[in-house]
Amino acid sequence: MKIILNTIVTVSLASSLFALDALEVVQKVNEREDGLSVVRDLKMELIDKRGKQRVRETSSYRKYYGEDKKSVIYYKTPKRLSGTGFLTFDNKTKDDEQWLYLPSLRKVRRVSSANRGDWFLGTDFSYEDIKKETKISTGDFDFKILEESQENGHSFYVLESIPKSKAIVKELGYSKIISWIDKDISIARKAVFYDERGGLLKTLLNQDIRKVDDIWTIHHLQMKNHQNKHESNFYFTNVDYKKEVKDSSFTKASLKRRR
């Protein structure tokens, strides 16, 4: 009986220590420096299962206000969508706020921020993927380190993230995410996403990671959807963490002006 009790205590202790380690890894990812603000261009290359390619070019601004974050993205090409703008306030203490500007309507439309699992502008990234910018929501997931590994000269924590509730699974569209976190720079170099039923959904590769203004920056994100064979490549260029980003960049008036 004593042996059984000891075993239970040991296993519980090990699990809690293991969970703490996982949380520390997540915290390191989330505390990674990513600049008070950033200005950058983003080229989105979308490839369908027949190999047909579409390219969208955007420019974007992002700025932190304490724990809140404001970001805005504008389409430059295709010209058919030029001027379309998307403004997001990620709020720590209240619901997020989002507005969409469609030049064809000339109206700034308030949109729901609860559509976290919807595809972002026709890409293979979800709105939540874009919002988190490789950071990980501690409120949505429980974490476990599956193993530590080495590949291509990098050391990784292999992190499993499981949504805390069925509601979160439904909201995000993910039942599990496995991430390979680079121990040295606290960035996931790879992540595999599983759909609500546990099937393999998509794989993210973060590539061309190098320092800009002394901040580790991912310049190429590749997301492959295994179910519809669609692929999205995001290429970041002209990344600038030092350029002044005015508060007025995050107003509805600016959204209409595309700047």
Added chain:
Amino acid sequence: MRIVLVFVSFVSLLFSAQSSQTLKFKQENSVNHESDNSKLQKSILNVNYELNIDYDDESRVVLETTLELDAKDNISPKKHDTSSYSSFSKPVNLGTSGYLELRELYFEKYFDDTLFKIGKMQNVWGKADGLKLIDKLNPQDYSQFILSSFEESRIPLWSLSSLTNFENSEFEIIWIPDTTYSNIPSSDSSYAYTTSRISPKAPQGASVVIQDADKPNHILKDSDIALKYLMMLDNMEVGFYYLYFYADNPVLYNSYDSTSNTATITPSYERSHFIGVSLDYAKGDFVYRLESGLTFDKYYLNNHSLLGIGKSNEFAYIFGIDWYGLDESLLSFQFNQAYILSNKEGYSTPKVDNTMTFLYKKDFMNDTLFAEVLMIHNLNDNDGLIRPKLSYEVDAESLIYIGLDKFYGAKNGLYGEFKDQSRFTFGYEKTF
């Protein structure tokens, strides 16, 4: 010599700034399917050119022009009747089936937190779909009733505006000296109003004389002014509006002379004040919207009144719910009520007029296939309009689409009167 200097200055300005240009071609055809012989209503080529010049000091010049040619001008024989336009806003008619229009030409610049704009522009307020309550600043071209998109049918005006941003709010003031009003289709056009809500009825057999409109034309005395204040209260956006304006639709004063058996209609434009409030709130999968307003001295047809016209204050609101709970979809419902506040009787418009709208949009195939259905239904007359549309992105710059504009209901209703003008539309857009 002066022209050359202006040109040289313009070119040098161009090279000291960043410019972007967009050229859009649209070929669109509409086939009327209600009449015995389905016929091509229109087959248009629309060419839209837009130039943006951005300067380093955050100022900008915007130019937009549109050329439209219709190979089958079966919609409105007297197309582009420009009599409701001010002399400096008129499009240039190209024969009887085409026009060239300066859509926008304005300069804008920030001074501290205030954005000033001057020139010809569109000022869009309000957020309702398919209905207009606060969106009163620009008149509309109703030559195809409401079938043209608001963007295409909205008539830009020469204006001066200033928009000041504060930490959690903004204040806008717009002065509109342009005395251009809505283009109402003439009585022989396909989309001429026949409903007794809008169109006065002459006694049977009487000849009808329509006089030239008594149109304001003084740029100072007859100008419009509009104020808007928007603020964020926690997660709710609240807006306050005031307009001093000429209603864009003419008041059709009418009289009947029994000795000559002649009905005379005298269109005239009347001033109103409008005060409005809007609310905008997002919670979970839902966005709740409210627009409401009080229009002072609105004019209606009234067969109990002198010259067939009655005046009343009107209170109206639009309540909308947008639901984003389904994947890649938007389901939207709006309810609109307008109250004539006068106690008098005899108005041709119901004292409480009720309209509702449904909108469903869904994107498929990574935003390459788009489906939408808009339905507008008037509960008083039990008539309305249903507009399903399917669009497909052939490549990044090309779009093909097919849609149906189906009017239904009583012939005397605002929508039912166009029952015979229901149509299929298909088209192709290419942008460079």
